[in-house]
Amino acid sequence: MTATKGGCFGKILEIDLSKQTYKTREVPDEIYQKAIGGNGLAAYFLTTEYKAHKDPLAEDAFIYIGPGPLNGTFCVSTRTSFAHMSPYTGLISHAETGAHFGNEIKWAGWDGIYIKGRSKKPVWLSIVDDKVEFKDATKLWSKDTEETHEAIIKGMNDPYARTAVIGPAGENQVPFSCVIVERFRAAARSGTGMLMGNKKLKGLAVRGSKGVPVVDNVKFMEMATYAKKLAVEKEAWQGIKRWGTAGLMEQNNFFTGSLITKNYQTTWYPDVVKIGAEEANRKFWKRHVACNHCPIHCLKLGVIREGKYKGLIAEGPEYESGGLLGSNLGMTNFNDMIALIEACDAYGIDNISTGGVLGFTTELVEKGVLKPADLDGLKPKWGDGDTYMELIRKIVYKEGKAGKLLSKGVKKMSAEIGKGSEAYAVHVKGKELAAHDARGDKARAYSYALGSCGGDHHEGASTRALVIFAMINSLSTCSFASALIWGGENAKITVGMLNPLCGWNMTEDDYWTTGKRILTMERVFNVREGISRKDDILPVRMRTEKLPAGPKKGAIFTEEDTKKMQDEFYSFVGWDAKGIPTDATLKAYGLEYSIDDIARARKEYNL
Amino acid sequence: MEGKEKKLPDLFPKETTRRGFLRGTAVAAGSAVAMVTVGGLAAKAAHAQAAAPAPQKDLMKYLFAERENCTGCRACEYACSVYHTGVVRPSVSRIHVLKYKDSIDVPVVCWHCNDAPCVAACPTTPKSIIPDPNHNGIILNEKTCLGRKCLKCQEACPAQFVWVNPDTGMPLMCDMCAGDPACVKACKDQSGNPQGPCLMTNKLGFGVNLAFRDVKPNEAGKDLLDLTFYPNVDGKRPTPAKTKKTRRS
Numbered sequence: 094m095t096a097t098k099g100g101c102f103g104k105i106l107e108i109d110l111s112k113q114t115y116k117t118r119e120v121p122d123e124i125y126q127k128a129i130g131g132n133g134l135a136a137y138f139l140t141t142e143y144k145a146h147k148d149p150l151a152e153d154a155f156i157y158i159g160p161g162p163l164n165g166t167f168c169v170s171t172r173t174s175f176a177h178m179s180p181y182t183g184l185i186s187h188a189e190t191g192a193h194f195g196n197e198i199k200w201a202g203w204d205g206i207y208i209k210g211r212s213k214k215p216v217w218l219s220i221v222d223d224k225v226e227f228k229d230a231t232k233l234w235s236k237d238t239e240e241t242h243e244a245i246i247k248g249m250n251d252p253y254a255r256t257a258v259i260g261p262a263g264e265n266q267v268p269f270s271c272v273i274v275e276r277f278r279a280a281a282r283s284g285t286g287m288l289m290g291n292k293k294l295k296g297l298a299v300r301g302s303k304g305v306p307v308v309d310n311v312k313f314m315e316m317a318t319y320a321k322k323l324a325v326e327k328e329a330w331q332g333i334k335r336w337g338t339a340g341l342m343e344q345n346n347f348f349t350g351s352l353i354t355k356n357y358q359t360t361w362y363p364d365v366v367k368i369g370a371e372e373a374n375r376k377f378w379k380r381h382v383a384c385n386h387c388p389i390h391c392l393k394l395g396v397i398r399e400g401k402y403k404g405l406i407a408e409g410p411e412y413e414s415g416g417l418l419g420s421n422l423g424m425t426n427f428n429d430m431i432a433l434i435e436a437c438d439a440y441g442i443d444n445i446s447t448g449g450v451l452g453f454t455t456e457l458v459e460k461g462v463l464k465p466a467d468l469d470g471l472k473p474k475w476g477d478g479d480t481y482m483e484l485i486r487k488i489v490y491k492e493g494k495a496g497k498l499l500s501k502g503v504k505k506m507s508a509e510i511g512k513g514s515e516a517y518a519v520h521v522k523g524k525e526l527a528a529h530d531a532r533g534d535k536a537r538a539y540s541y542a543l544g545s546c547g548g549d550h551h552e553g554a555s556t557r558a559l560v561i562f563a564m565i566n567s568l569s570t571c572s573f574a575s576a577l578i579w580g581g582e583n584a585k586i587t588v589g590m591l592n593p594l595c596g597w598n599m600t601e602d603d604y605w606t607t608g609k610r611i612l613t614m615e616r617v618f619n620v621r622e623g624i625s626r627k628d629d630i631l632p633v634r635m636r637t638e639k640l641p642a643g644p645k646k647g648a649i650f651t652e653e654d655t656k657k658m659q660d661e662f663y664s665f666v667g668w669d670a671k672g673i674p675t676d677a678t679l680k681a682y683g684l685e686y687s688i689d690d691i692a693r694a695r696k697e698y699n700l
Numbered sequence: 701m702e703g704k705e706k707k708l709p710d711l712f713p714k715e716t717t718r719r720g721f722l723r724g725t726a727v728a729a730g731s732a733v734a735m736v737t738v739g740g741l742a743a744k745a746a747h748a749q750a751a752a753p754a755p756q757k758d759l760m761k762y763l764f765a766e767r768e769n770c771t772g773c774r775a776c777e778y779a780c781s782v783y784h785t786g787v788v789r790p791s792v793s794r795i796h797v798l799k800y801k802d803s804i805d806v807p808v809v810c811w812h813c814n815d816a817p818c819v820a821a822c823p824t825t826p827k828s829i830i831p832d833p834n835h836n837g838i839i840l841n842e843k844t845c846l847g848r849k850c851l852k853c854q855e856a857c858p859a860q861f862v863w864v865n866p867d868t869g870m871p872l873m874c875d876m877c878a879g880d881p882a883c884v885k886a887c888k889d890q891s892g893n894p895q896g897p898c899l900m901t902n903k904l905g906f907g908v909n910l911a912f913r914d915v916k917p918n919e920a921g922k923d924l925l926d927l928t929f930y931p932n933v934d935g936k937r938p939t940p941a942k943t944k945k946t947r948r949s
Binding site: 165166167193200242243252253275276277301302303304305306307310314321325331334335379380381382383384385386387388390394395396404406 | 771772773774775778781782785786787788789790791792796798799800801802803804805866889890891893894895917918928929930
């Protein structure tokens with residue numbers, strides 16, 4: 094047990110909402126070396142503190158908000174991980190978000206915030222350096238994320254504070270509700286909003302005045318400056334700076350053949366020119382906005398200039414939000430699409446899952462499986478923005494038949510509806526997929542099928558990238574400004590920054606071991622809940638239906654593709670043919686404490 | 701009159717560039733007396749140069765923030781705190797970026813006004829803050845400064861620029877990094893695609909900076925929000941109430 098030397102403070106803020114108290118939890122340096130921080134540290138807490146089959150909404154269930162060692166330092170574009178057991182999928186889950194929130198936690202002198210318990214009445218937390226206050230949020234309850242953000246900033250009496258809040262969706266326990274950070278960024282996909290709503294925690298605001306200690310500043314700055322230089326200069330990323338990720342909509346339609354369209358029926362959507370980056374540039378965008386220290390400024394803000402939403406300031410479209418709520422719903426009206434995206438942000442609900450649910454519903458109505466009578470008389474059809482807007486509202490408030498059905502998510506919907514709807518249900522491990530169709534862009538299948546959260550596009554698009562992304566989600570840095578730009582130099586740069594920062598002696602081999610260890614910890618948690626090789630697959634549609642049109646016409650994700658992908662990954666991280674970490678692997682990664690858990694799971698699920 | 705004329709040499713470089721030439725003619729057109737005064741000063745300065753090292757000509761004297769170009773990346777805060785303390789720590793950064801309604805980023809800089817209200821407000825004798833004659837950066841004397849007990853400079857700054865060091869209680873003054881501001885370099889380094897840099901030095905904008913400095917960060921944010929998102933194309937701009945309504949419908 095040694096104290097941390099640099100990069101981390103060695104202490105986590107532990108908040109108990111039931112008792113409205115807080116304390117400091119000391120974390121020794123060894124744990125940081127093992128699990129780094131962010132998502133990795135959360136995986137460590139989840140596997141050591143939770144027994145199998147924990148109720149994700151239990152009173153003592155926790156949310157870990159984790160920046161990593163690199164947050165708050167000179168490292169370019171750092172992020173925050175919101176990790177916990179997901180009430181949506183019942184598996185381990187982490188959501189990363191950009192903006193300045195995570196750095197502010199570090200500057201307040203904490204390595205992370207661990208929140209458990211359940212408040213009796215709504216509260217929001219004010220964290221200013223060492224001082225934590227529980228503030229009454231009764232008046233904020235049922236307010237949307239923008240109003241809540243403004244009210245909390247006002248309550249902090251400090252315009253420089255940073256916030257993370259939930260909207261009505263989280264309060265109403267919609268399982269794919271999210272946390273909105275600083276109004277326009279979302280930590281989504283895991284149901285963090287539902288968990289916060291369950292704890293009656295409306296939001297957090299953080300402000301810090303400290304600096305992160307560095308062991309060898311000269312060496313650290315050298316490597317951090319080099320890493321930043323790559324982010325500034327690398328040619329492949331100049332397009333993201335100009336067009337944001339919206340530029341991928343056109344690219345993936347015309348070249349890659351992976352822009353999802355109309356509930357993953359095809360990847361050819363010529364109308365993308367009406368809703369893509371070029372249109373956004375012509376009639377919507379006004380500003381580029383960056384996360385901390387980032388030269389890429391991929392977030393674009395704009396204002397709707399005509400029609401009934403005139404005057405609405407909104408963010409996007411990003412590739413995922415524009416894909417799921419644009420081409421996936423057959424939208425051709427740009428302003429309607431932006432309004433849907435902004436409505437999701439305002440309600441605090443995940444763009445991707447919402448888009449998936451709406452697309453699925455529309456196809457079922459089109460195929461006659463669902464009747465308007467099942468949807469309170471609403472008849473969604475492709476491109477019908479007004480009906481979609483009404484459906485989103487119904488989902489958020491779980492209103493009527495439609496709201497109750499749709500707010501369950503695609504997996505449970507298809508199980509309830511039956512009638513062959515399983516064939517159109519696009520989800521992995523109970524979570525909807527993002528906007529890259531894995532038939533056109535086969536590398537994405539690694540992230541969707543093998544990533545620990547399921548259906549997640551942000552977990553690395555190759556065997557090695559899965560390990561790299563496990564690291565960057567723990568560090569926690571941005572995939573655009575770090576992992577993808579550093580490319581083959583990932584291990585060298587990360588180790589080159591971490592060693593002088595934290596006073597460690599990591600080698601490049603240790604980098605890979607650490608990444609694999611984090612993936613294995615997450616896997617242990619999922620295996621305990623019954624996940625194995627049979628679950629690491631893509632949805633039926635991608636394995637059985639060929640792409641009907643577009644640049645990748647005829648493409649399909651075959652059984653061989655699946656087998657090759659699984660075998661390659663399992664052997665790389667040291668899991669057996671069933672996708673279960675072996676005892677030898679657990680020992681090699683120093684996770685002996687999980688051997689019994691795995692043995693029990695093997696018995697329970699007959700693996 | 702004489703005080704006004706004295707400031708002219710500060711505004712422009714001294715070589716006979718086109719600007720320098722224009723300055724000469726402007727002064728000549730102004731009054732012959734002024735010409736003599738300036739000439740006299742120059743002669744005095746030339747005399748003084750023999751004893752003291754000459755002020756370097758390429759040093760920067762003003763900061764300027766092109767607010768519309770700011771993306772809110774805070775590279776300037778990072779660079780400023782690294783220059784002054786070695787590590788990243790925005791709470792001791794001189795420059796800072798205000799997020800206004802999370803839609804607008806307002807860089808809050810020291811404009812290095814010629815009349816420096818902060819210096820005028822400093823109650824100590826001699827003054828604890830003085831503009832460095834070489835580069836116009838405000839130099840703080842920590843030995844004489846009363847720190848948290850006084851902070852008259854913070855009150856006096858119309859741009860609400862001055863923050864207080866949470867450890868020492870001393871006001872955080874922009875010292876222009878001895879003439880080569882780190883924030884400007886950092887901003888320039890990562891700008892350019894597609895926007896130009898936000899921070900600049902010596903780009904005076906015809907004295908606009910002196911008008912800018914009277915605008916509080918919050919007011920600047922409000923102005924910029926309207927300017928960016930609601931340019932007056934049809935003579936109307938949506939009221940906030942209307943915006944709120946459309947958002948929910």
